[in-house]
Amino acid sequence: MTTIGFIGLGIMGKSMAGHLINGGHRLLLHSRSGVPEDLIALGGSTASSSEEVAQQADIIITMLPDTSDVEKVLFGDNGIVSGLQASTGGRKVVIDMSSISPLATREFAARLDTLGHDYADAPVSGGDIGARDATLTIMVGASQVVFDRIQPVLTVMGKSVARIGNVGAGQVCKVANQIVVSSAIEAVAEALLFASKAGVDPTKVRQALLGGFAASKALEVHGQRMIERRFEPGFRIELHHKDLNIALQSAAELGVSLPNTATVRELFSACLAHGGATWDNSAIVKMLEKLANHEIQKHQE
Numbered sequence: 001m002t003t004i005g006f007i008g009l010g011i012m013g014k015s016m017a018g019h020l021i022n023g024g025h026r027l028l029l030h031s032r033s034g035v036p037e038d039l040i041a042l043g044g045s046t047a048s049s050s051e052e053v054a055q056q057a058d059i060i061i062t063m064l065p066d067t068s069d070v071e072k073v074l075f076g077d078n079g080i081v082s083g084l085q086a087s088t089g090g091r092k093v094v095i096d097m098s099s100i101s102p103l104a105t106r107e108f109a110a111r112l113d114t115l116g117h118d119y120a121d122a123p124v125s126g127g128d129i130g131a132r133d134a135t136l137t138i139m140v141g142a143s144q145v146v147f148d149r150i151q152p153v154l155t156v157m158g159k160s161v162a163r164i165g166n167v168g169a170g171q172v173c174k175v176a177n178q179i180v181v182s183s184a185i186e187a188v189a190e191a192l193l194f195a196s197k198a199g200v201d202p203t204k205v206r207q208a209l210l211g212g213f214a215a216s217k218a219l220e221v222h223g224q225r226m227i228e229r230r231f232e233p234g235f236r237i238e239l240h241h242k243d244l245n246i247a248l249q250s251a252a253e254l255g256v257s258l259p260n261t262a263t264v265r266e267l268f269s270a271c272l273a274h275g276g277a278t279w280d281n282s283a284i285v286k287m288l289e290k291l292a293n294h295e296i297q298k299h300q301e
Helices: 011-022 037-042 050-056 067-075 080-086 102-114 127-133 144-154 169-197 202-209 217-228 237-254 259-273 281-300
Strands: 003-007 026-030 059-062 093-096 118-121 136-141 158-165
Touching (some): 003 050, 011 037, 011 127, 026 050, 050 080, 080 102, 118 144, 118 169, 136 144, 144 158, 158 169, 169 202, 169 217, 169 237, 169 281, 217 281, 237 281
Parallel strands (some): 093 118
Antiparallel strands (some): 118 136
């Protein structure tokens, strides 16, 4: 039984921590919003700070919203580094399962290495459903030695665990994932909006498309949410917007153009401007509807 610290118990982190407890691990839990009672009922223990988590756990997992959040939990007051410095145990591993900047990830890893501890980035894909069902795809950046150590822990939370390369490679893979997913969701929204405006039942269109080459997880899951107008997250627009900002910033540093990604990012920006930070990312269809209605009104005037 490995003692695992888990920091960040939001929509996805809560389910992931629950699987680890059910998998027989001792879990030490900390979250700025408090530890859910049902995780304590499962057998998890509460820590007062990230420092306490790092001091007592063999492996420390973070599941946080953004790069700045990870940096604060690692290096801020009562943070993970303080706990590692106070620990008398051997070489520990910090696994960051957040979706953050690849460049910052490599910097964080280098700082922990100087302290004699390891760091792995292991962002996930699969959303709240994947977290709930332990079917996440986990993309890992770590040395082979570190990967071999943490793989048994990661397999409890996901059905696909792959080492992409050394530290930072997992985050690069996650950025690529978010580029594909965001474009797919936007394409589904365009297709169903087109069907609706053409006077055809989008439910039947979606069902027909699922049987052909257009079939995708985005069409299956997000298409259904669009049709049902069910926009509770899920994966919040503010987080997907953040991921596309990372994608575009990284692409600019590499001299790569991502025109479709930029367009989808702007649609997410419009959602944010209309109070949609906590909408599910399938709610991008709302902005396309507004644009379509505006064009229709212009032609009627």
